[in-house]
Amino acid sequence: MARSTARKRALNTLYEADEKSQDILSLLDERIAHPGAQTPLPDYAIEIVRGVAEHRRHIDRTLDDCSTGWKVRRMGVVDRNILRIAAWEILFNDEVPDKVAIDEALALAKTLCDDDAPAFIHGLLSAVCNAKEAEAAEETTASDDSAHAVDSAAPSVEDQQTAE
Template sequence: MSTRRDGRELALQALYSKDLVLQDANVALRRIIESFGEGEDPALEIRTKAFSFASELVNGVIANLDEIDKRIAEKSKHWSMSRMARVDLNILRLAVYELLYRDDIPKNVTMNEAIEVAKKFGAEDSASFVNGILDEIASTVTDKE
């Protein structure tokens, strides 16, 4: 697993927590990070990078939430956003943020990472659901590679 994958998973948990208990996503992220503890962990540098990336993602999604949700709503033809599983919706939000606002992440990486995170955290059909909507959105975004 990569540092960025860890960051994406942490960001997903923070955004999901925000939706579930209506708390600030950054507060949720801090609580998640604190649960890992400190100490003389040789992987501390890797965790710090993952936490930093997660924070960038959470703040980016929050700052651009209206545009991100608009894009998702436009491309989810038979699903209103209120009917989507919160996990799937937040995976989509993270991926759409990356597609629209992160020039340093290639489109295919964003797509693959979202699908893998959906396989891990979502329901049985989450990966194909996420892939279908992201394909539609990605086709409207110019390639960053």
């Protein structure tokens, strides 16, 4: 089954949990055990739902930090969960290129949300990508700085020979 379909099925599960204020993983367990009239959830849909559930606080914090004016709790339920899926893919799933995660989120938003949602979602997910890149750059700089500090703290061969 295509990943696009899996994303839509994951969105359905996250939407239902959000609307019912139900624990995501308990609803997922119900959907796995009793898929009802629908076919069983695709493996990738299960991976998405588990990933969003596991990292929801970090995802929501990142979305809140990157959003201008709208906090996650104030967003529409569908918009919010499309953003959570894409943010999980951007932040925690290296198998999906960031651009693909954004494009897939936009495809869902164009069919399921109001006319303003795709632009908002695109802008917010682009900001999430920029934040991810900035964080990676900071980590690289920090690790380079600490490696340099270790190198400069270690005595050179000349220092050791002088000390002898």
